[in-house]
Amino acid sequence: MKDIVAWTAMVTGYAQNAKPKEALEVFERMLDSGVGVDEVTLVGVVSACAQLGAAKYAEWVRDIADRSGFDPTKNVVVGSAFIDMYTKCGKLEDAYWVFRGMTERNVFSYSSMIVGFAMHGMWDDVSRVRMLMRKKGFKKNPACSMVEGQKGVIHEFFAGDMNHPKSVEIKKALEDLLARLKHQGYQPNLSSVPYNISDDQKKQLLMAHSEKLALAFGLISSCAGCVIRIVKNLRICEDCHVVMCGASEITGREIIIRDNLRFHHFRDGKCSCGNFWKPPETCCSRTAFPKLHHWMVKIVTHDAKGLGLNSYWGCDALS
Ligand SMILES: [Zn+2]
Numbered sequence: 001m002k003d004i005v006a007w008t009a010m011v012t013g014y015a016q017n018a019k020p021k022e023a024l025e026v027f028e029r030m031l032d033s034g035v036g037v038d039e040v041t042l043v044g045v046v047s048a049c050a051q052l053g054a055a056k057y058a059e060w061v062r063d064i065a066d067r068s069g070f071d072p073t074k075n076v077v078v079g080s081a082f083i084d085m086y087t088k089c090g091k092l093e094d095a096y097w098v099f100r101g102m103t104e105r106n107v108f109s110y111s112s113m114i115v116g117f118a119m120h121g122m123w124d125d126v127s128r129v130r131m132l133m134r135k136k137g138f139k140k141n142p143a144c145s146m147v148e149g150q151k152g153v154i155h156e157f158f159a160g161d162m163n164h165p166k167s168v169e170i171k172k173a174l175e176d177l178l179a180r181l182k183h184q185g186y187q188p189n190l191s192s193v194p195y196n197i198s199d200d201q202k203k204q205l206l207m208a209h210s211e212k213l214a215l216a217f218g219l220i221s222s223c224a225g226c227v228i229r230i231v232k233n234l235r236i237c238e239d240c241h242v243v244m245c246g247a248s249e250i251t252g253r254e255i256i257i258r259d260n261l262r263f264h265h266f267r268d269g270k271c272s273c274g275n276f277w278k279p280p281e282t283c284c285s286r287t288a289f290p291k292l293h294h295w296m297v298k299i300v301t302h303d304a305k306g307l308g309l310n311s312y313w314g315c316d317a318l319s
């Protein structure tokens, strides 16, 4: 007999590992067992529905929330998850309805709404919500990625950061990498940039994402065949995810990124999280590098203020 915590752990485990269908299957069994639903379960289910991106799931989960007594406008965690799901399922009006009705909001509520409007090109609404967010004193954390250089030294990169002593080489390495990827069909995913600016400006912003800078630095400062490990404080964006997949394929490197949600272990063009990128044609000959199958991962953490780096060695559960 499983209890609510055990069921919920299974639902959220699947949802966080990009297995939304499995999450919903377990959830249906959970409902049948009659243990009930709590806030954590609901957020896991809503995020699984967001990954599926289908309007019918959005309605289904909304109905379940109602029946279990969770009003998305009265619960900031559930409400924010609903905003994210509705925008991904193309139900922007419902997203805004939740957002407007919320009695309390957090950074995630604001940023989900901003991304939702941006996805639909509604730039006036984007700036209106951005202004509201600033007025209420919310600030988005600057994106930051850390990568290990030689002799275990941790190098930190912010988006657009050109302060590193090796910036010129980093930029060159990144341009070379992107050129090789473009040759194989990569196109920058401009919808990952929620700003009303020209396509060229979007491309520049995308190129300077902190994890791309960290990757480029990793490529030029570690030996051929070495695993590149990056830790990022926010979620990796779709465009960077595609670039990491492609980079693992064309450079033969293993790349591991720990973002604020999970491990992404990129190898041979695929990521352990289930998303992968296949180049349209595989004309290039693949260089074989010795592959390491059993290794430990150096996990680097920093506290909420971004101070005091700790690092320890642990096993990558997904390897
Ligand atoms: Zn990115």
Ligand SMILES: [Zn+2]
Pocket (backbone or CB within 6 Å): 241, 263, 264, 265, 271, 272, 273, 274, 275
């Ligand atoms: Zn991934």
